Amino acid sequence: MFQSAKYYIFVDMRKNLFLSFIILLASNCASFAFAEDSADSFFMQGNDSYTAGKYADAINSYKKALNLSPGNAYILYNMGNAYSNSGMYGDAIKCFDAAIDGGLIDASIFFNLGNAYNSQGETVEAVGAYKKALKINPNDDATLHNLAMAYTTLGDLENAIKCYESAIKINPDDAGSHYNLGNIYSQMDDETAAIQCYAKTVKINPYYEKAYCNMGVSYSNLGDEDHAIDCYQKAIEVNPRYARAHYNLGISFLHRNLKDKAESCFTKVVDLTPYDISAFIKIANAYGEMGKQEKQIECMKRAAELGDEDCAKWLKDKGVK
Secondary structure (H helix, E strand, O other), rough: OOOOOOOOOOOOOHHHHOOOOOOOOHHHOOOOOOOOOOHHHHHHHHHHHOOOHHHHHHHHHHHHHHHHHOOOOHHHHHHHHHHHOOOOHHHHHHHHHHHHOOOOOOHHOOOOHHHHHHHOOOOOOOOHHHHHHHHHHHOOOHHHHHHHHHHHHOHHHHHHHHHHHHHHHOOOOOOOHHHHHHHHHHOOOOOOHHHHHHHHHHHHHHOOOHHHHHHHHHHOOOOHHEEEEEEEEHHHHHOOOHHHHHHHHHHHHHHHHOOHHHHHHHHHHHHHHHHHHHHHHHHHHHHHHHHOOHHHHHHHHHHHHOHHHHHHHHHHHHOOO
């Protein structure tokens, strides 16, 4: 179970998902005749609530509008967006599908449908929706970005790379696409290409601490600890509370046999993440490499106290009470 201390790469793809929940206002719907004037009124009430972030109220108003104008695609579209913003993705999907069946064929609805599928973990369906959006608008970098993320989730890295590269051609200043592309190259063990992507990321956004941290991991994997340390320190400069950067910096110091500096980093990680089981296990492994058995046991005890059964078994096997 317990391995040599390794670097901690940050890959949080879902947080980089581009979202677009633009509601359709009355001016967008001029060509559609509502069944009764009151449906228009409820529709506008729903839009006002939506704009104010009151999604439950918006949904209620849209439902009243639908009762008076059944099958209205515009109401269904806006209600789908309200459901998505409420985290009710299954209901959002039903609304988007009904709006499409009602004749609302637009890139944005397929984009939002893809996001709803993605949020539910239905990645194959998300890919299908994003592809339909791109047929309507092939030059939308946000859709290409999200499609690339979906392909990455499915393990189709070749298509993911193609989508990110297309997105970057359209929007060269998209730091998120450069960053995610770097993560893919790192996953493929092409650390040189990964570093180039991370470097572009921080050039666009010099406050992108995760890119600095992952670039440090790539340098470390290439055996270049000097550049790695520089990257981790830049990540910490941007965000002093970034525990992963402190941990990785400690590992780099450990590989340079700078044990005191390494221990200082690990102490900082514990201070920043007092309830993170994985952090205690990683640091325990590092202390094991340093030959500091008491510190290792201390971290293993903390992980066991937090509920890790493997750590509890490890302590029992060692005869530690």
